[in-house]
Amino acid sequence: MSSSTSEPTHPDSLPLAPYQGAPDEAHFPGASGHGAAFGHESEMRRRITQAKRIVVKIGSSSLTDENFTVDPNKINRLVDAIQARMAADSDVIMVSSGAVAAGMGPLGLKVRPSDLATKQAAAAVGQVHLAHQWGLSFARYRRTIGQVLLTASDAANRVRARNAQRTIDQLRKMRAVPIVNENDTVATSEMRFGDNDRLAAIVSHLAAADACILLSDVDGLFDRNPADPGAKFISEVRDGNDLKGVVAGDGGAVGTGGMASKVSAARLAARGGVPVLLTSAESIGPALEDAQVGTVFDPRPERLSAWKFWALYAAESKGTLKLDEGAVEAIREGGKSLLPVGVTDVENNFERGQIVDLVGPEGEVVGRGEVNFGSDTLNEMKGKRTENLPPNQRRSVIHVDYLADYDIDP
Numbered sequence: 001m002s003s004s005t006s007e008p009t010h011p012d013s014l015p016l017a018p019y020q021g022a023p024d025e026a027h028f029p030g031a032s033g034h035g036a037a038f039g040h041e042s043e044m045r046r047r048i049t050q051a052k053r054i055v056v057k058i059g060s061s062s063l064t065d066e067n068f069t070v071d072p073n074k075i076n077r078l079v080d081a082i083q084a085r086m087a088a089d090s091d092v093i094m095v096s097s098g099a100v101a102a103g104m105g106p107l108g109l110k111v112r113p114s115d116l117a118t119k120q121a122a123a124a125v126g127q128v129h130l131a132h133q134w135g136l137s138f139a140r141y142r143r144t145i146g147q148v149l150l151t152a153s154d155a156a157n158r159v160r161a162r163n164a165q166r167t168i169d170q171l172r173k174m175r176a177v178p179i180v181n182e183n184d185t186v187a188t189s190e191m192r193f194g195d196n197d198r199l200a201a202i203v204s205h206l207a208a209a210d211a212c213i214l215l216s217d218v219d220g221l222f223d224r225n226p227a228d229p230g231a232k233f234i235s236e237v238r239d240g241n242d243l244k245g246v247v248a249g250d251g252g253a254v255g256t257g258g259m260a261s262k263v264s265a266a267r268l269a270a271r272g273g274v275p276v277l278l279t280s281a282e283s284i285g286p287a288l289e290d291a292q293v294g295t296v297f298d299p300r301p302e303r304l305s306a307w308k309f310w311a312l313y314a315a316e317s318k319g320t321l322k323l324d325e326g327a328v329e330a331i332r333e334g335g336k337s338l339l340p341v342g343v344t345d346v347e348n349n350f351e352r353g354q355i356v357d358l359v360g361p362e363g364e365v366v367g368r369g370e371v372n373f374g375s376d377t378l379n380e381m382k383g384k385r386t387e388n389l390p391p392n393q394r395r396s397v398i399h400v401d402y403l404a405d406y407d408i409d410p
Contacts, residue, residue, distance in 0.1 A: 008022075008024040008140035011140060012136070015142050018144070018174070018175060019144060022083065025087070026080050028085075029080055031283040031285055031286050037233055037283075038292065039292055040235045042235075044296050045277075045291040046291075048211040049289075052089070052210055053207065054091070054210065054213060054288075055209045056284075057196055057197060060098040062217060063096070068104035069102065070098070070130055072133055072137070075134060077284070078281065079134075079137040081287075092177065094177065096130065097196040099123040099127045100112065100113070101122075102125075102127075103123060103126030104126070120185045124185045127147075127181070143176070144175075146178050148168060155206075156316040165206045168180070169207065195265075197262045197265035198261065198265045201272075201274075202268075205304075210274070213277045214266060216281065220233060222234065223247065236296050236297075237295060237297045246263070266297040269299075271304070272300070273299045273302065273303025276299075277294050277296050278297065279295070280294070307404075311369070311402075312404050315368070318348065319356045320356060321345075322343070322347070322359050322360075323366070324343075327342025330342070331367050332405055337399050337403065339397060344361075349375050349376075350374060350375045351375075355370055356368065367406055369398035370399075372399065377393070
């Protein structure tokens with residue numbers, strides 16, 4: 001993949017025509033870092049390099065400056081790398097943090113707000129500045145962007161999740177660049193993704209991505225604070241055993257997602273079958289060019305269906321079914337529906353067609369499913385054999401096609 005010595009033009013307005021090719025060749029910017037996080041090769045990294053559809057998540061500190069305003073130079077460098085990857089025949093779907101951080105400077109805020117109303121006000125201002133700068137930067141290559149704002153409640157609702165999926169896919173087909181962010185202006189503390197790392201994992205499944213790249217201000221995963229001279233770099237996470245003894249920190253001054261949230265999101269995407277590369281925004285060039293930098297998280301061998309991933313990790317649970325040991329074993333073995341005889345208790349009020357948690361005898365959550373009966377009816381049915389029920393109740397509580405279990409992961 002060649003690099004160009006010419007600089008792209010700097011337009012002062014957004015494109016008003018469909019993408020017909022870039023006027024200037026983009027190149028992958030080099031990384032200024034070196035050391036343990038660089039120079040890694042593996043089959044999984046080659047898979048990420050060959051991915052045709054990629055989700056790239058970028059953290060707040062990688063988009064704003066010390067004055068809490070959008071940094072055009074940072075964004076231009078990121079866009080150069082993304083355009084270079086797209087020119088190499090990959091679709092890129094972006095998940096951009098930074099709305100609250102970008103709104104702090106224009107509103108005169110010196111520290112990230114802690115109250116919901118001020119956060120939402122900062123996000124309302126910051127979204128405009130951020131989207132405008134993304135648009136101008138991609139306009140250098142005559143690329144149009146499309147902004148997709150989501151809340152956790154959007155993802156939790158199957159119909160709205162499908163609508164978001166269709167929007168992202170249509171933008172991609174029309175050669176626009178989808179830029180996704182949590183809609184902080186309306187999200188509440190009770191219904192949030194928590195951070196955009198988790199949002200990126202969910203978008204990876206909504207968009208049926210082949211790979212997910214999480215970018216922040218760290219080179220990759222270390223077993224402790226990388227500032228510690230004894231910190232050991234972890235190049236690949238194959239399963240939970242590779243994370244034993246790892247101490248991950250929380251978010252920084254302008255963001256909400258620290259290393260702990262990134263590891264959690266990477267494992268979430270990987271559980272669904274999407275390989276993940278975790279590295280710094282400074283290393284976006286090598287990350288997108290050959291993936292020989294940062295930490296890679298191996299996916300499970302078989303990809304979860306879109307419905308199962310949604311039910312397990314995005315849907316809002318409306319209640320709980322407590323199960324006996326036999327029912328738990330049947331769920332974990334797979335291929336069987338949940339019958340009334342295996343239900344020992346019903347918690348909360350819910351209706352037919354809603355998602356509920358499935359809990360074993362020891363209180364462990366073993367899965368989720370879409371119920372065929374409401375809570376009132378299930379309270380009458382629980383623990384009974386099918387032949388002892390009225391004819392209209394002689395069917396499964398949850399059909400196997402609408403039942404998903406959490407893997408027992410090391």
